[in-house]
Amino acid sequence: KQEVTQIPAALSVPEGENLVLNCSFTDSAIYNLQWFRQDPGKGLTSLLLIQSSQREQTSGRLNASLDKSSGRSTLYIAASQPGDSATYLCAVLRRGYSGGSNYKLTFGKGTLLTVNP
Amino acid sequence: DAGITQSPRYKITETGRQVTLMCHQTWSHSYMFWYRQDLGHGLRLIYYSAAADITDKGEVPDGYVVSRSKTENFPLTLESATRSQTSVYFCASSGGWTGVGYTFGSGTRLTVV
Numbered sequence: 001k002q003e004v005t006q007i008p009a010a011l012s013v014p015e016g017e018n019l020v021l022n023c024s025f026t027d028s029a030i031y032n033l034q035w036f037r038q039d040p041g042k043g044l045t046s047l048l049l050i051q052s053s054q055r056e057q058t059s060g061r062l063n064a065s066l067d068k069s070s071g072r073s074t075l076y077i078a079a080s081q082p083g084d085s086a087t088y089l090c091a092v093l094r095r096g097y098s099g100g101s102n103y104k105l106t107f108g109k110g111t112l113l114t115v116n117p
Numbered sequence: 118d119a120g121i122t123q124s125p126r127y128k129i130t131e132t133g134r135q136v137t138l139m140c141h142q143t144w145s146h147s148y149m150f151w152y153r154q155d156l157g158h159g160l161r162l163i164y165y166s167a168a169a170d171i172t173d174k175g176e177v178p179d180g181y182v183v184s185r186s187k188t189e190n191f192p193l194t195l196e197s198a199t200r201s202q203t204s205v206y207f208c209a210s211s212g213g214w215t216g217v218g219y220t221f222g223s224g225t226r227l228t229v230v
Contacts, residue, residue, distance in 0.1 A: 034218050034219065036221075041224075041226075042223060043207060043221040043222050043224050044209075044221040045221075046220065046221075049218040089159075089160070091160075091219075104162070104175075105150075105162070105219060107159050107160040108159065109157075109159040110159065
C-alpha cells in the first residue's frame with residue numbers, strides 16, 4: 001500500500017525566507033507526483049506536476065524535485081511571502097494494486113505553511 | 118465559465134436522509150473523481166469514473182452511489198446519510214490517467230446532524 005508522508009506538518013517562517021517542504025512515498029513505482037496548494041475553506045490548486053521520468057519542475061518562485069528511487073520529493077519556495085500561507089499537499093499517482101487499468105492518486109496529509117509579515 | 122463546479126457549497130442534512138452533491142466540468146475530461154477530506158485522514162477517494170457510464174469504487178465507497186450518464190456531470194449520492202459522512206467533499210477531473218494532472222472543484226461542506 002502506498003503511503004505518502006509530509007514533513008513538517010506545520011511550518012512558520014518570516015517573510016522573505018527560502019523554505020523547503022518535504023514529501024516521501026513508500027512505493028517508488030509511480031507515474032507522476034503533483035504538488036497542490038489549499039487555502040482555508042477552499043479547493044486544491046495544482047502547483048506543479050512532475051512526471052516519473054523528470055527530476056524537477058519550476059514555476060515562478062516554486063521548484064519541485066523528484067527522486068523516485070529514494071521515494072522523495074521537495075517543494076522549494078523562494079523569497080516567501082504572506083500570500084504563500086496555505087496548506088501544501090503532495091500526491092503520487094501509481095497503478096492500482098487490484099490490477100486492471102485503474103490508477104490511484106494518494107495524498108499526503110499536508111504541510112500548513114504560515115509566512116509572517 | 119470553464120472549469121469544474123460543485124454544488125451546493127454548504128449542506129446540512131439530517132441522519133437518514135438522501136442527499137446528492139453535484140459536480141459539473143466543462144473540459145470534457147474523461148476521468149472524474151470524488152474525494153472526501155477529513156482531519157487526520159487527508160483526502161480519500163470515494164468513487165471514480167473513467168468515462169460516461171463507467172464508474173468504479175475507490176477506498177471508501179460504502180454508503181455512497183454515483184452515476185455518470187453524461188461526460189460533464191458526476192453526481193454523488195448519500196443514500197441514507199450518517200454522522201460519519203460529515204466531511205468536505207471534493208470533485209476532481211483529469212484528461213487522462215498518467216500524463217496530466219488533476220483539477221479540483223471548490224468543495225462541498227456537508228454536515229449530517
